[in-house]
Amino acid sequence: MEPKIVWTAVSAVAGAISAIAALFTVWNARKSAEEERKNKRVFFTISEPGIKPLPDSPPFRVQITLENTGVYSATDVKGILLFVESDLSGDPDYSFEFSIGNVVDANAPTPWYNDGLHLPNETPPHFVVLGIKYLDVRLRKEFSQCFFMKWHGVTNGETHPDFVHVSIEEKEMVTEHLRDELAPYLDKEDT
Known part of the structure; x- marks a missing residue:
């Protein structure tokens, strides 16, 4: 397997993990803001x-x-x-x-x-x-x-x-x- 293909695959997987982490962070921030509004x-x-x-x-x-x-x-x-x-x-x-x-x-x-x-x-x-x-x-x-x-x-x-x-x-x-x-x-x- 060529190193270029390996790095492309690794980059794709890392990008997907980063996107999932960002999505989770946004979801968590919205949930926290909603809880804060409820508490007020x-x-x-x-x-x-x-x-x-x-x-x-x-x-x-x-x-x-x-x-x-x-x-x-x-x-x-x-x-x-x-x-x-x-x-x-x-x-x-x-x-x-x-x-x-x-x-x-x-x-x-x-x-x-x-x-x-x-x-x-x-x-x-x-x-x-x-x-x-x-x-x-x-x-x-x-x-x-x-x-x-x-x-x-x-x-x-x-x-x-x-x-x-x-x-x-x-x-x-x-x-x-x-x-x-x-x-x-x-x-x-x-x-």
Whole structure:
């Protein structure tokens, strides 16, 4: 075999390997950029959820503070807050729908409240579910989230102020019970 043919074959193989390596590098860079964008997407957390007395309560204030912990801004934020008895025997006792008209920037606490909650002197424990959906301005994609909490109700006229976490099992039961009401707010993976 002539040396010229050998070197031509070696050059062809080396060129093919280089092309494959370059293709892999481009694919890996795109994948990394996509992951970085996903990690910067809008993502909400909540703080200070509960029922707060007003100067002339009743009525009471239901309050939840949303905070966008992502990097990108959110817009078209819409939500629903549902109270359903903890025995899950019926429809929600209280339902509040809301929207936020302004852009919600990253790390900007955004309190939502309603001052019209009237509670009887004896109210059994309830599950409280917050469902939100919103548009990520940068990714131009709609996302949704649900938060599941429980509230210990009113005993002898004393209103328990805080909402607390539910267990995984309780979350699954509440999701199943409120599937129709929460459908627009459940993540596609939850449906």
